[in-house]
Amino acid sequence: MSRNSVLYLKSxxxxxxxxxFLFVLVLPCPLxxxxxxxxxxxxxxxxxxxxxxxxxxxxxxxRIATAGGIASGAARRRKRSLKEAADVYLSLPVADRRRWNKxxxxxxxxxxxxxxxxxxxxxxxxxxxxxxxxxTVIVKLLGEETPREDTGADQLTRAAELLExxxxxxx
Numbered sequence: 001m002s003r004n005s006v007l008y009l010k011s012x013x014x015x016x017x018x019x020x021f022l023f024v025l026v027l028p029c030p031l032x033x034x035x036x037x038x039x040x041x042x043x044x045x046x047x048x049x050x051x052x053x054x055x056x057x058x059x060x061x062x063r064i065a066t067a068g069g070i071a072s073g074a075a076r077r078r079k080r081s082l083k084e085a086a087d088v089y090l091s092l093p094v095a096d097r098r099r100w101n102k103x104x105x106x107x108x109x110x111x112x113x114x115x116x117x118x119x120x121x122x123x124x125x126x127x128x129x130x131x132x133x134x135x136t137v138i139v140k141l142l143g144e145e146t147p148r149e150d151t152g153a154d155q156l157t158r159a160a161e162l163l164e165x166x167x168x169x170x171x
Contacts, residue, residue, distance in 0.1 A: 090116040
């Protein structure tokens with residue numbers, strides 16, 4: 001093993017043992033993640049140390065559940081604040097004069113021209129230009145996720161039934 005591929009892990013799993021990185025994935029932030037192989041332990045450290053939840057003591061289960069509840073609450077608060085921030089931003093008036101004029105030319109009331117309206121107009125333009133994803137988003141926004149019934153096929157079946165009835169009367 002080359003000198004560059006050996007690292008001494010300073011965690012509670014393989015303290016002071018040589019560890020080899022199988023690959024390193026560098027994220028856009030200053031952190032890096034790696035799959036660590038510890039040969040002294042017989043393979044992947046993370047999978048080997050997993051203990052099923054039902055085999056843990058009640059105190060451990062309670063501690064894990066509490067930590068999970070706290071993390072879940074934090075995630076919900078983050079999501080709610082992100083949603084509120086998006087709502088505030090989308091309700092702001094359009095800052096770009098060109099975009100505002102473009103929306104005004106489409107006969108939209110000046111008090112209704114905001115970032116949300118600009119986004120809807122952009123989605124509509126993209127959908128009419130043939131963008132299937134934009135069309136899907138608009139359909140979901142309208143609440144019509146189920147496909148509409150084919151009215152043409154229904155009309156044809158009704159017409160066929162009427163013609164059968166007329167044929168019976170003519171004979």
